[in-house]
Amino acid sequence: MLRKTHAQRLALAVVGLVVALVFFFPTYWMFTTALKTPAQILSPAYDLIPLSATFKNFVNAVTKPGFTTFLTNSLIVTLGAVACSLIAGMLAAVPLARLRFRGRKGFLLLVLIAQVAPLEALFIPMYLIMRDADLLNELPGLILVYVALTLPFTVWTLRGFVKGIPVELEEAGMVDGCGRWGVFRRITLPLLGPGLVATSVFGFITAWNEFLYGLVFMRDKDKQTLPVWLSTFKTAFGTDWGGIMAASVVYAIPALIFFLLVQRKLVSGGTAGAVKG
Amino acid sequence: MTTTVDTARSAGTPPPAARPGARRRARRPLADVAVPYLMMLPAVVLIVALLGWPAIQVLLISFRKLDLGELVKGKVVWVGFDNYTNVLSDPGFWEIGLRTVLFTAGAVVATLLLGLGIALLMRHLSRWVRIVLQVSLVLAWATPIIATTTVFQWIFDQQYGILNKTLVKLGFDSFQGHSWFSTGGDVLIVIGLLVVWQAVPFIAFTLYAGLIGTSKDLYEAVALDGAGGWQAFRAVSWPAVKPLLTMVTFLSVLWDFKVIAQVWAMRQGGPDGGSTTLPVLLYLRGIAASHFGIASAVAVLMLIVLVAITWRYMRLLIRSPETEL
Numbered sequence: 029m030l031r032k033t034h035a036q037r038l039a040l041a042v043v044g045l046v047v048a049l050v051f052f053f054p055t056y057w058m059f060t061t062a063l064k065t066p067a068q069i070l071s072p073a074y075d076l077i078p079l080s081a082t083f084k085n086f087v088n089a090v091t092k093p094g095f096t097t098f099l100t101n102s103l104i105v106t107l108g109a110v111a112c113s114l115i116a117g118m119l120a121a122v123p124l125a126r127l128r129f130r131g132r133k134g135f136l137l138l139v140l141i142a143q144v145a146p147l148e149a150l151f152i153p154m155y156l157i158m159r160d161a162d163l164l165n166e167l168p169g170l171i172l173v174y175v176a177l178t179l180p181f182t183v184w185t186l187r188g189f190v191k192g193i194p195v196e197l198e199e200a201g202m203v204d205g206c207g208r209w210g211v212f213r214r215i216t217l218p219l220l221g222p223g224l225v226a227t228s229v230f231g232f233i234t235a236w237n238e239f240l241y242g243l244v245f246m247r248d249k250d251k252q253t254l255p256v257w258l259s260t261f262k263t264a265f266g267t268d269w270g271g272i273m274a275a276s277v278v279y280a281i282p283a284l285i286f287f288l289l290v291q292r293k294l295v296s297g298g299t300a301g302a303v304k305g
Numbered sequence: 306m307t308t309t310v311d312t313a314r315s316a317g318t319p320p321p322a323a324r325p326g327a328r329r330r331a332r333r334p335l336a337d338v339a340v341p342y343l344m345m346l347p348a349v350v351l352i353v354a355l356l357g358w359p360a361i362q363v364l365l366i367s368f369r370k371l372d373l374g375e376l377v378k379g380k381v382v383w384v385g386f387d388n389y390t391n392v393l394s395d396p397g398f399w400e401i402g403l404r405t406v407l408f409t410a411g412a413v414v415a416t417l418l419l420g421l422g423i424a425l426l427m428r429h430l431s432r433w434v435r436i437v438l439q440v441s442l443v444l445a446w447a448t449p450i451i452a453t454t455t456v457f458q459w460i461f462d463q464q465y466g467i468l469n470k471t472l473v474k475l476g477f478d479s480f481q482g483h484s485w486f487s488t489g490g491d492v493l494i495v496i497g498l499l500v501v502w503q504a505v506p507f508i509a510f511t512l513y514a515g516l517i518g519t520s521k522d523l524y525e526a527v528a529l530d531g532a533g534g535w536q537a538f539r540a541v542s543w544p545a546v547k548p549l550l551t552m553v554t555f556l557s558v559l560w561d562f563k564v565i566a567q568v569w570a571m572r573q574g575g576p577d578g579g580s581t582t583l584p585v586l587l588y589l590r591g592i593a594a595s596h597f598g599i600a601s602a603v604a605v606l607m608l609i610v611l612v613a614i615t616w617r618y619m620r621l622l623i624r625s626p627e628t629e630l
Contacts, residue, residue: 037431044426044434051506052441055448057467058456074470112351120348123341135345140622142352145360146611148563148584149604152591153362154355156376176355183348237449239566240584244592255451259570269459276452287447 058280062086062273069270085274092264092275094250094257099278101246102254104167106235109174110228116175117182117227122212124183125190126198142180147173151244158245165248173241178231185230189223190216229290233283254279363608367601376597388602398586398603405562405582408493412561415501417554420508425542427513439510446506454570457499461485489579492572496580499567504560508553515549516542555618562611583607 061069063081089095123129124136147154154173155164163169193216201211242253257264258279261272367389369375370382392398423442427435448456460468463484472480486492523541532540565584568574574581574589581589583603591600 040426040429041431041434044430044438047423047426048434048438048441050441051438051445051502054453054456054460054502055444057460058448058452061459070465072465072470074474076467116347116351119344119346123344127341129338129341132341135349137623138349138352141619142356144559144615144619145356146559146563146608147356148565149587149607149611150356150359150363152587152597152600152604153359153366155592156366156597157359157362172355175351179348179351180356233447237451239451239570240588243569244588255449255566258451258455259566261455269462269465272455273459276455280448280452283449284444284447288443 055280058273058276061269062277064270066268066270070267085268085270086278088268088271089275089278092271094252095275097250098252098254098257101167101251102236105170105174105242105253106232108167108171109178109235110231112171112175113178113182113231114224114228117179117186118224120183121186121190122216125187126195139180139183142176143184145180147177148240151240154241155244164245165251167251170241170245170253173245174235174238177238178234182227182231185227186220186223189220189227192223193219226290229286232286236283360608363601363604366598367605369598369601371596371598371601373595376595384598388598389606391599392602392606401581401583401586404489404493405584408497408564408582409558409561412497412500412504412564413554413557415497416504416508416557416561417550419501419505420553421512421546421550423505423509424512424516424546425538427509428516442506442509445502448503450503450566451570453499453503454567457495458571461495486572487576489576489581492576492580493568493582496564496567496571499571500561500564504557508557511553512546512549515546518545551621552618555615558614559611562614563607 060078062085063078063083064075065080065082065084068075068078068080120135120139124132124139158164158169158172161169163172197215197219198211201215202208206214237255238253239255239259242256243259246252246256258272258275261275265271265275368383368385370384370387374380375382423438427438430438445453460466463469463482463486466485468485469480469483472483484491485495524537527537527540563584564582565588568580568582568585569588572580574585584607587600587603587607590596590603
């Protein structure tokens with residue numbers, strides 16, 4: 029298996045490229061369809077590679093009634109939830125990683141269970157709770173749900189990053205006369221920077237993707253989030269596939285960019301909790 | 306008070322072991338002891354209020370009659386197991402349950418086989434082909450679910466979809482104007498493809514990370530011993546990916562069982578409820594029809610199935626040394 033023949037290498041490369049094509053194609057098709065004119069899209073011609081490009085679809089999508097509102101709503105709930113999760117998660121991660129106290133294991137267990145809790149099975153009580161709290165149709169209500177969605181893994185991954193900082197550095201800071209807060213601000217926080225970025229990007233992607241609660245909570249049209257609006261594209265666009273693809277591209281781009289930024293960490297993070305042996 | 310505590314201690318554990326700990330704790334100022342708890346407080350409150358409380362509520366509501374009337378009047382009507390008998394005696398529920406299980410099983414098996422296959426393939430590819438493949442996988446993984454759902458609808462479009470065009474071009478003329486969404490089963494197959502397509506990259510990368518963790522020396526050693534490809538896989542690769550495979554199997558079951566965004570966005574569970582799965586049923590009964598009690602019973606049944614499936618995984622996770630509770 030170490031020394032492959034020439035034919036074997038070639039066959040493997042072909043299989044690899046075909047698989048790559050299968051995974052590449054839908055995203056490619058989304059981008060290229062968005063660049064085509066309606067006439068090109070609704071024609072029987074077979075055109076896999078676009079020869080000309082138009083940005084009219086993007087103009088169409090962005091100027092659809094409500095588009096900017098939905099985009100703003102999505103940004104507010106996503107960024108709001110990430111900020112809340114990050115603050116609460118940070119506060120919890122430091123003692124969980126560094127301090128010994130009674131009940132620590134219990135808290136960790138709570139976080140671990142919360143991480144796999146299926147929010148999809150809890151939207152009925154959540155709906156009723158938010159209704160009683162007058163938070164249905166309100167962005168803060170959705171922010172709270174997205175905090176529930178992102179906080180557990182934020183605590184868990186940040187705790188991992190805090191543990192990764194050599195405790196000797198913090199001790200040296202203590203010896204040099206920084207207080208607890210000084211040590212945190214001058215040593216722990218700067219070293220935690222990459223971890224904070226990675227964790228908030230995971231949170232952003234998760235909340236940006238969320239669909240069900242946006243659908244259940246936001247009954248008023250002007251409170252909808254981008255994915256919910258996009259799922260009803262047929263009422264907004266009819267069969268204007270170019271417009272739909274352009275809107276999908278606009279929605280996908282922030283997630284794509286952020287994802288590419290932290291992709292490596294995501295892979296190792298996925299295996300971090302793996303059960304070995 | 307102190308005497309009783311002291312006697313209890315000396316009876317159970319030897320006092321020298323207990324005392325220093327107690328003294329140290331006594332010396333720490335109260336403010337210091339409280340610090341970790343205060344720092345944990347926001348997270349704990351949020352998790353308990355936003356996950357724990359709804360989890361208790363769903364159980365309580367499942368024993369109540371709670372329709373729009375009761376909700377508006379704020380009446381609490383306990384009905385015991387009525388909602389459960391109602392749900393479980395409905396043949397439609399069993400049909401949807403079975404459909405959800407089959408959908409999950411099909412999606413999980415396909416995801417795992419493809420993921421493992423691609424992970425193994427990546428090991429054997431030359432550098433640049435591997436990079437091309439990895440970039441494609443990352444793109445598929447990163448595209449938001451609903452964006453992907455709209456693209457799949459466009460690809461599978463009856464008239465101008467590229468899939469039908471391609472099939473016709475390849476000589477399958479019967480696919481001219483073929484509808485991929487005419488029955489519930491067809492719709493679920495398209496949704497299944499979509500779910501698998503988006504889930505495979507994570508599985509492939511995770512398993513690949515496990516595979517590259519095994520040293521090349523091991524492969525050379527078994528190759529020297531005359532092992533063929535299959536034997537080398539059994540002896541070296543399999544032990545490396547098996548624990549990871551257990552993990553991703555549980556995760557996949559958990560994810561695929563509760564898939565709703567793609568199912569809802571694709572055809573809202575149609576045509577004629579033919580692609581309705583349990584989470585969609587939950588939405589239809591609960592939010593759309595306002596039968597909150599009955600929907601909660603469905604949710605509790607779903608949770609029971611999920612806990613039963615993931616119980617072993619949770620225990621493995623909690624006991625694993627890497628979790629380091």
